[in-house]
Amino acid sequence: MGFVPRGIIPPIITPLTDDGEVNYPVLRQMVNHLIDNGVHGLFPLGTTGEFYAFDDDTYRKILETVKDETRGRVPVYGGANHITTRGVIRLVKICEEVGVDAVSVLTPMFVSQTQDELYAYYKEIAESTSLPIILYNNKPKTNVTITPATVAKLAEIDNIVAVKDSTGDMTNAAEYIRLTRDNDNFHVLMGRDTLIHAALCYGATGAIASCANVAPRIAADIYDKFMEGDLKGSLDAQFELAPLRIACGMGTFPAVIKEGLVQQGIPVGKCLAPIGELTPEEKEKLHQVLVDMKLV
Template sequence: MLKIEDIKGVIPPIVTPVDENERVDEAGLKRVIDHVLDGGVHGVFVLGSNGEFYGLDFEEQKKAVEITVKHVDGRVPVYAGASGITTRECIKLAKMAEEVGADALTVLTPMFIQPNEKEMYNHFEAIAKSTKLPVLLYNNPGKTTNNISPSMLKKLAEIDNIVGIKNTSLDFAQTIQYINVTRDNPNFRVLSGTDYYIYGTMLYGGFGCVAGTANVAPKLVVDIYEKYMAGDIEGSMEAQFKLIPLRDSYNYGSFPVVMKECLNLMGLEVGHPVKPIDHCTEERLEAIKKVLKDLDLV
């Protein structure tokens, strides 16, 4: 069972390579896993938003988790996304991830609908109660239009197996509030979900990040964390600044295509995005290539 001390560091939400029929490409997924593990990451998160979970049916999601668990082979914890619109759907995914051997779950706030706080609390409570696995909450109000307030988080953090949250929001004040309302809880961890704020989150007492850019530049993202932990505050900040152009490149295409474009340009062959998302323009690809060259990644 995953211990609270193991929830830390750099956890990339890995992209899911797919074939021409938008089915999981096993060889491609293994290449991505090898790439991030070689970069020194502390966990692997399969079926996040960078992993295009929303574009895969249940069987394909199960296949992605199975391949990841088997290929990671216990080297680092595997976090499996169990996100859907309804509580029932999330519970089904949670049970599947537990059966397949994932170490923890990551659960996004519901999309499309707008539950009130009581409904949202009941949603997360029911998912947590349906599994023995630790649950990392995933707040991404920009994508789901639902937000976990600091006061609700304080209550959710009291549920035994809800062990952390990643905040993917440009509202850094909220990350600070999350840390503040849970800092007396030794069994709860706040992680950065916005790659601009990894260093800042650590400074306030966070435990690391779930960083999409770690798909592409795992060593650099790991540098932010490892240097900070070693007391090299300046080195950590330098690494954070160095990462910014890569994070800025998200805007060069429709989310979440850019991390796939980067990996393709680096020769990892991760294929196409799931439709309706399409590849970047040639002009944008050249701009992405320049970012990768500046980081010595191509």
């Protein structure tokens, strides 16, 4: 298709008010904060954006807000995630109407599909739209994986342009790259923030990185320095980012991401229940990580 997802793309958090409504002024603030710090795209309504929490009208308004505030400065990737094929297609149609640049489609949750069922799922979604589609494998959250062989087969569909690998399994990501390396239309994005540099070395074109919400400049440096040929600088930035990603093991995701932003003075609020806040001890541990990274 000619669309290449590249660089550091934060799955932007969804700021909330104290009563659990979307805080649209702070969402606009986040858009500018991230772009000003060098990210290469924005991805509303991913896992980090608590996509599962919003009805269709709110979903549309979040996308419209990000698209409007971005003003074409970077591509906007819309998350279109649902447990059914028809549910995804409904969300993809909203993405089309809003005018996002591409959509990311997670594997279905809860139900355990065969690889043939996954292939049919993505094929039907791709046939329903002209938008570029990014496959999203988050096996740790969904308990569903897209095997390298299935990804290679799906990569032959014209508007399926990439896969995001959040498995944390570098061999899996490497196989995605190896099996599609002769397909110039298809690309691999890393979804585990500790492995961005490694994935770039293998041939990935970028990363959808949740920690880029909190440390956008550090995350962007991993990609920018790599592309400049400064491999040591890229690796140094990767090592600098790693403690924040490891700290995400505290609490329930994405509580650490939101707390990190709050500690930086950006009033993004809490996650929606049942996700709770970090404990005081966890907040202090996270604060020390941010101090060490010179983010507070």
